[in-house]
Amino acid sequence: MDAFVSLVNGLSVAIQPMNLLFALIGVLLGTAVGVLPGIGPALTVALLLPITFKLDPAGSIIMFAGIYYGGMYGGSTTAILINTPGESASMATALEGNKMAKAGRGGPALATSAIGSFVAGTIATLGLTFLAPYLVDIAVSFGPEDYFALMCVAFVTVSATFGDSPVRGLTSLFIGLMLGLVGIDILSGQSRLSFGVPELYDNIEVTTLAVGLFAIGEALYVASRRHIQEEKLEPVRGSLWMTKEDWKRSWKPWIRGTLFGFPIGALPAGGAEIPTFLSYSTERRLTKHPEEFGHGAIEGVAGPEAANNASAAGTLVPLLTLGLPTSATAAMLLAGFQQYGLNPGPLLFAERPDLVWGLIASLFIANGMLLVLNLPLVGLWVRLLAIPQPWLYAGILVFATVGTIAANPSPVELIMLTVFGILGFLMRRFDFPIAPVVVGLILGPVAESQLRRALSISLGDPMTLLQSTISATLLAIALIALVLPFFLKGLGRFKAVED
Amino acid sequence: MTSSPQRRIDVAGLVIAIILLVLAGVVWWDMSKLQILSPYDLGPKVMPVIVSIGLAVLAIGNGISAFRGDLPERESLDWTPIVLILGGLAILIVLIAFGWGFMIGTAILFAATSTAFGRRAFFVDLLIGAGLALFVYLLLGKLLTLSLPAGPLENLF
Numbered sequence: 288m289d290a291f292v293s294l295v296n297g298l299s300v301a302i303q304p305m306n307l308l309f310a311l312i313g314v315l316l317g318t319a320v321g322v323l324p325g326i327g328p329a330l331t332v333a334l335l336l337p338i339t340f341k342l343d344p345a346g347s348i349i350m351f352a353g354i355y356y357g358g359m360y361g362g363s364t365t366a367i368l369i370n371t372p373g374e375s376a377s378m379a380t381a382l383e384g385n386k387m388a389k390a391g392r393g394g395p396a397l398a399t400s401a402i403g404s405f406v407a408g409t410i411a412t413l414g415l416t417f418l419a420p421y422l423v424d425i426a427v428s429f430g431p432e433d434y435f436a437l438m439c440v441a442f443v444t445v446s447a448t449f450g451d452s453p454v455r456g457l458t459s460l461f462i463g464l465m466l467g468l469v470g471i472d473i474l475s476g477q478s479r480l481s482f483g484v485p486e487l488y489d490n491i492e493v494t495t496l497a498v499g500l501f502a503i504g505e506a507l508y509v510a511s512r513r514h515i516q517e518e519k520l521e522p523v524r525g526s527l528w529m530t531k532e533d534w535k536r537s538w539k540p541w542i543r544g545t546l547f548g549f550p551i552g553a554l555p556a557g558g559a560e561i562p563t564f565l566s567y568s569t570e571r572r573l574t575k576h577p578e579e580f581g582h583g584a585i586e587g588v589a590g591p592e593a594a595n596n597a598s599a600a601g602t603l604v605p606l607l608t609l610g611l612p613t614s615a616t617a618a619m620l621l622a623g624f625q626q627y628g629l630n631p632g633p634l635l636f637a638e639r640p641d642l643v644w645g646l647i648a649s650l651f652i653a654n655g656m657l658l659v660l661n662l663p664l665v666g667l668w669v670r671l672l673a674i675p676q677p678w679l680y681a682g683i684l685v686f687a688t689v690g691t692i693a694a695n696p697s698p699v700e701l702i703m704l705t706v707f708g709i710l711g712f713l714m715r716r717f718d719f720p721i722a723p724v725v726v727g728l729i730l731g732p733v734a735e736s737q738l739r740r741a742l743s744i745s746l747g748d749p750m751t752l753l754q755s756t757i758s759a760t761l762l763a764i765a766l767i768a769l770v771l772p773f774f775l776k777g778l779g780r781f782k783a784v785e786d
Numbered sequence: 787m788t789s790s791p792q793r794r795i796d797v798a799g800l801v802i803a804i805i806l807l808v809l810a811g812v813v814w815w816d817m818s819k820l821q822i823l824s825p826y827d828l829g830p831k832v833m834p835v836i837v838s839i840g841l842a843v844l845a846i847g848n849g850i851s852a853f854r855g856d857l858p859e860r861e862s863l864d865w866t867p868i869v870l871i872l873g874g875l876a877i878l879i880v881l882i883a884f885g886w887g888f889m890i891g892t893a894i895l896f897a898a899t900s901t902a903f904g905r906r907a908f909f910v911d912l913l914i915g916a917g918l919a920l921f922v923y924l925l926l927g928k929l930l931t932l933s934l935p936a937g938p939l940e941n942l943f
Contacts, residue, residue: 337932338926338930338932341930341931451858452851452856454844454847454848454851455848455851457840457844457847458802458806458844458847458848461837461840461841461844462809464833464836464837464840465809465813465837465841468813468833468834468837472820472830474829474830475820475821475829475830477820477821477830479816479817479820479830479834480812480813480816503871503875506871506899507867507868507871507872509903510864510867510868510870510871510899510902510903511863511864511865511867511868512861512862512863512864513864513867513903513904675905676903676904677899677900677901677902677903677904677905677911678900678905678911678914680899680900680902680903681895681896681897681899681900681903681911681915682896682918684871684874684875684895684896684899685892685895685896685915685918685919685922686922688875688878688888688892688895689888689892689919689922689926689934692882692888692934692935693926693932693933693934696933696934696935698879698880698882698883701875701878701879701882702879704875705872705875705876705879708875709872712868716860716863717798717799717802717857717858717860718857718858731833735832735833738832738833739829739832742832
């Protein structure tokens with residue numbers, strides 16, 4: 288029981304008062320931003336990165352993970368009470384949950400999603416605890432060519448396999464990869480794509496890109512189509528508690544949702560949308576109350592919410608063991624590690640077990656905190672939705688710009704922020720996915736250094752990528768994942784079917 | 787195959803394809819100026835070559851989508867809020883570039899964004915924005931000792 292001993296050691300780190308405080312701040316912030324439409328966990332971590340630069344690494348990474356988990360809880364509240372889900376992973380919840388709220392059953396809907404999130408989060412974090420050491424053992428034997436091939440798999444699955452359009456997904460990815468080239472190449476000391484602008488020599492800041500795409504881009508997009516849709520907040524009426532019948536109908540979907548969410552999150556497949564919609568359609572098929580689906584069936588909230596949280600925990604498996612982010616938030620967490628010079632992967636488990644296991648242990652604590660924060664206090668969170676939209680977005684823009692100049696006090700940085708904001712707006716308008724850009728920027732340089740290491744070991748022979756069994760297999764998987772969506776046009780069409 | 791009766795060429799989609807092609811060209815041109823230091827590997831050129839080829843291929847892919855009209859439907863667009871927000875950002879950038887600090891610009895950005903989202907109380911929001919800027923300045927600049935661009939207003943505190 289290697290993992291168990293490590294976890295107990297981690298727990299001793301996690302229950303230090305300072306770290307408990309960081310976890311609490313993280314889950315509070317995370318729930319708040321999850322509830323507020325327009326800000327997601329990825330943006331919050333991006334905004335906090337420059338501010339936390341001077342803090343203790345363990346504490347701030349614990350806080351970031353708390354934000355991640357908290358965002359998942361908070362997002363469901365918004366999805367249930369207003370029909371606009373805060374994040375795409377809550378879309379399935381919005382389908383049934385909002386109908387329940389309209390029928391005066393908002394309380395049980397919130398309760399089943401909070402308890403389901405807790406159950407799924409706890410099981411999935413246990414999965415992470417026991418799976419991580421195995422993956423670390425495997426990853427230790429990886430050579431640079433294997434790592435490069437693995438990143439190719441992640442690139443393809445994140446951008447092409449599960450989106451609406453593989454072409455647009457890959458386009459997003461390559462824009463990210465291109466932005467990753469900007470700056471001085473460390474190995475040769477030559478500058479690339481900098482055009483003599485000194486601010487571009489030290490690479491494009493991940494925070495500037497993420498804040499521009501998410502904050503400015505989102506604000507521009509929402510403002511430009513404000514005349515089209517109006518949001519309506521459903522008040523929570525009736526009892527908050529679930530009846531015996533609700534429990535009976537909820538617990539199986541929670542477990543099934545977890546079983547969908549964790550493996551799909553743990554595979555470098557990216558995104559919580561797939562498991563939530565798989566869970567939704569499964570519950571719809573298995574339910575004893577098919578007449579309620581589409582009119583507020585509790586199974587349709589319980590299952591997807593569990594799947595959503597389980598996949599969030601699952602995403603941490605490739606992130607911590609391989610350094611592979613498969614969602615925008617995971618990419619920001621990776622940036623959080625990198626700002627302290629820490630690189631997630633097998634080495635980190637060996638060199639900083641206190642930090643890694645402290646983080647994993649604190650996830651259990653964060654989950655417990657979130658259950659307490661969300662069940663009795665849900666009325667408090669709902670009040671956040673009363674902030675007038677103009678002030679909300681104006682505030683987001685102020686924090687976005689100030690956060691950026693605090694990291695890099697230069698007008699050029701703000702110009703870049705604005706340009707990325709316009710890019711984010713255009714991408715939303717033309718339905719290009721945003722996450723692959725962030726993943727491309729942050730993972731591109733890592734993939735490049737692995738590739739060049741592999742090539743210099745093989746004296747420049749690219750066949751080295753195919754001579755290692757692991758790397759050849761992984762590249763084959765990447766190729767299949769790339770080609771498949773062109774043949775199976777329906778793979779990413781859950782959304783279209785369910786809407 | 788799905789086929790709609792009317793299939794027109796999507797001009798915006800074509801523009802996207804052309805932009806991607808230009809980017810591919812820029813990356814290639816920039817790559818051609820790099821020097822290879824080791825005779826055995828392509829060094830700093832490997833990744834730009836991959837990215838450039840990828841962008842060119844995707845330009846073709848996007849072009850095909852545009853010709854087939856595969857792009858999603860776009861809703862009507864209200865330009866006024868976009869101009870307001872971008873204008874607020876531009877004012878902030880100019881003010882910081884000329885050493886006026888960040889607080890004045892931040893207040894203007896707050897009020898401009900709020901107006902973009904439909905509020906009709908520019909001067910009240912300007913004051914709220916100034917209050918928020920002051921709060922942020924005290925929090926980040928004084929408490930967390932991060933360096934923020936200072937101007938006449940910031941130096942008062």
